[in-house]
Amino acid sequence: MNTQANCESCALHNKANLVKLGIDLDQVDYVIAMAGNPNTGKSTVFNNLTGLRQHTGNWPGKTVARAEGGFSFNEKRYKMVDLPGTYSLLSTSTDEEVARNFILFGQPDVTVIVVDATRLERNLNLVMQVLEITDRAVLCLNLMDEAKRNNLEIDVRTLSKELGIPVIPAAARRRQGMNELLQAIEDVATGKYVCRPYKIKSRSTKLNHAIAELSAKLTKQFPNLPNTKWVALRLLEGDNSIIEAVRNGELGSISAGESGIQA
Incomplete structure (x- = not known):
């Protein structure tokens, strides 16, 4: 473990x-x-x-x-x-x-x-x-x-x-x-168990480059957006709901909240 x-x-x-x-x-x-x-x-x-x-x-x-x-x-x-x-x-x-x-x-x-x-x-x-x-x-x-x-x-x-x-x-x-x-x-x-989840590694160099480039742009536009690489992949795959959320700014409002809660 x-x-x-x-x-x-x-x-x-x-x-x-x-x-x-x-x-x-x-x-x-x-x-x-x-x-x-x-x-x-x-x-x-x-x-x-x-x-x-x-x-x-x-x-x-x-x-x-x-x-x-x-x-x-x-x-x-x-x-x-x-x-x-x-x-x-x-x-x-x-x-x-x-x-x-x-x-x-x-x-x-x-x-x-x-x-x-x-x-x-x-x-x-x-x-x-x-x-x-x-x-x-x-x-x-x-x-x-x-x-x-x-x-x-x-x-x-x-x-x-x-x-x-x-x-x-x-x-x-x-x-x-x-x-x-x-x-x-x-x-x-x-945090007693730290997960090391399996990630898909079979993507092409060209696709990885596109994901990194788009992810950087997403981070700049939506600084608090979690998992920009995954969002970038969904955009590249033509996910209409994510595309619309970027266009109308909803992605920013969804991700702008303060993360975490005091126990």
Whole structure:
């Protein structure tokens, strides 16, 4: 496990942006996002962690439902937001746009990615996209009971090493792995575990040069914009929502809030 000096009050989420997104941060130390493909048991994991301390509503200006809840662990207070189930973050639907913008602009302290252990290869597409946006993530390898029933074996330690983040095997319907998941969330949130996420390295020299050049221009125009390289790549790929956000200045207003919150 990668470690650094423990920093129990070093929440890194973007308070101003989260408030814009309608998140109540009263008496909250850390903000956790929960992402995953549909039908991975994500809601079951969410319910196990938050219990009855949750409520539902819609995202501001959207018809997309949002569930959020809270829990305490080792005397720290966590707000967990269950993002819409999506297969990608490429913003081809409102659900994908909501999930992507929350991770990119809200900068949650930890993003928990719930995957189906019986369909791991299919689920890794979303995992890699999340790791392109954030360096703070935990993989919840759910439905391990189904994987075992189908004689599927997963080398959890190697998977964790390759991805550079904690990987927690779980069977949420049986409440298995939940305590280990809570501990992993705390370790990443406090900085006890420093993630070293796998990044795609197969881009051409020409594309990398274009990303660097555009990223520099974005930094100049939007000094507080997180992850300019990822935003630059989306612009180069023709992401209409990001292009429009640059044109109308929304990207600047979204990213201008003060980052962080005092615990």
